[in-house]
Amino acid sequence: MGASILVAALSSAFGVVLLATTTFLGAVLRADPYLAGSGTLEVVVLILAVLLLGVAVYVAAIVTANTFATVVAGRTRRIALLRLIGASARSQRAEIARQGLGVGALGAFAGLLVGTVLSLAGAALAVDLLGLPGEVDDGIIQPALVAPAVAVTLTTWAAAWAGSRRVLTVTPLQALGGAVEASHEAVAQRTGRNRTALALLLTGAALLVLGILAGLVSPLGVVLAFFGGILSFTGLALGATLVMPPVLRLVGRAFGRSATARLAAENALRYPERSSRMAIGVVMGVTLVVMFAVALESVKTMIRISGGGTLEPEFEALIDTFSAVMMVLVGVSAVIAAVGLVNLLTIGVVQRRRELGLLRALGVSSGQVRGMVLREAAHITVAALATGLVLGILYGWAGAQSLLGSIAMPPAWSSPTFVWPSIPLVPMLVVVGATALLTIVAAVVPTRLATRVTPVQALAE
Known part of the structure; x- marks a missing residue:
């Protein structure tokens, strides 16, 4: 549960810092003699803060739900034993939900403290560096700062409840088994969930098209x-078990035909639930960063075109600064998703001790096991990176087109305007490099755990 607490703390601290920053910027705008009469900028900053906080909480909810779903799969035998002696499925699910509430409250409270300290320090630093009036940072500490912590606590509780829905399907007979993940055939038979995912996907796609047309x-x-x-x-996240396996299969072919590479590829495909839960968090992080980068670069390109191909140095510096700030803010959500991947990989190795022990008993060396786990992590992150890049470019273009389509641009100087997606090289390279680093970091703990598994101990479990 440590990673889930960290996810809740990051989300809560991010929300506190965003709200405190919004309050601080509002005070700065009100203190400025030229901007004091207009509340438009304050409203824009507040809306941007709420949207970014919503995105962070959304990512944290999916990561937490996936974590608890994986934990439930690892507790299948324990839950089945309790069912065998009379415990109801609903009572077991309520227990997991209570754990989620405790994890969320602990992480959110820690995030509230850290976020408050960071906000006070940041405001004091800004006042000193920019020479602002001392009373600008007086109203930063306010009761509204508790709102992100409350939202994260409730979201974590709801995510734990959603992630534990599989408890309802555990039968007493499964007490004879261990961690049980749904097979590809079982996933394909979940018609209700698959139809819901398809409905959300089609509805969202229709709204995207309507937004572009509007x-x-x-x-x-x-x-x-x-x-x-x-x-x-x-819809994509809900139907990840249908979307990600074809991508994983395609990526798996690029890892070669050695025994270790084939084992890693088959492990990612054998239980699509587990691999899809690991991949979807990285997909979210990559999609968010690429989406904002493409949207901002497209807007910048269109402004440059409207200015005759050049921008004023001061204006370009302002846009670049805003883009950098946005990338940092969105990067917090990507970090939350990365924590989820590390946690799920670690839990997956712990739950597969018997499988790894059997491989060791059959003659697979510890180095080969380490390579298999590393390739598995690389397999998932590469598939997630490719999917996130495609989605990020698509969403980024849709955002820029729906925002700028009605604005007259040269050479015709008449609307509607078609916005070509501009793909910034530096952010893309940063995303690819960060994903490669994430693969290595995410595999450190699981590979150490995997190589410590001895055949006798694992098979005795």
Whole structure:
């Protein structure tokens, strides 16, 4: 549960810092003699903060739900034994939900403290460096800062409840087994969940198209596109067990035909639930970063075109600074997703002790086991990176098109305007490099655990 506490703490601290920063910026704007009469900028900053907080909580909820779903799979035998002696499935699910509430409350409280300290330190530093009036940072500490902690606690509790839904299907006969993940055939038979995922995906895609079309008339089309993106990605996340296996299979062919590579590829495909839960968090992180990078670069390109191919140095520096700040803020959600991948890989190795012990008993060396786990992590992250890059470019273009489609641009100087997606090289290289680093970091703990498994101990469990 340590990683789940960390996810809750990161989300809570992020929310506290965002709200405190919004309050601080509002005070700075009100203190400025030229901007004090307009509340538009304050509203824009507040909306941006709420949207970013919502994205962080959304990512944290999916990561937490996937973590608890994996934990439940590892507790199959224990849950089945309790069912065998009379415990009900609902009581077991309620126990897991209570654990989620405790984890969420602990992480959110820690995040509230850390976020408050960071906000106070940041405001004091800004006042000193920028020479602002001392009273600007007086209203940073306010009761509203508790809101992110409460939201994260409730979201973690709800995510634990959603992730533990599999408890209802555990039977007493499964007490004879161990960690049981649903097979590919069992996943394909979940018609209710698959239909819901398809409905969300199609509804979100329709809203995206409507947002793009509405953007040809008004910049408010970006609101429709935003909700279309949320719904369509939720459908992808819910139906990840159908979407990710084909990508994983395609990526697996690039890892060669050695025994270790084939084992790693088959492990990722044998239980699509486990591998899809690991991959979808990275897909979210990559999609978010690439989406904002492509959208901001596309907007910058269109502004440059409207200015005759050049930008004023001061204006370009302002846009670049804003883009950098946005990338850092969105990067927090990517870090949350990365923590989820590390946690799920570690839990997966712990739950597969008997499998790893059997491989060791059959003559597989500790080095080969280490290579298998590392390749498995690389397999999942590469598949997630490729999927995230495609989705991020698509969502980023949709956002820029729905925002700028109604604005007249050269050479015709008439709307509607078609916005070509601009792909920034540096952020893309950073995303690829960060994903490669994540693969190595995520595999450190699992590979150490895997090589410590002795055949006798593992097979005795």
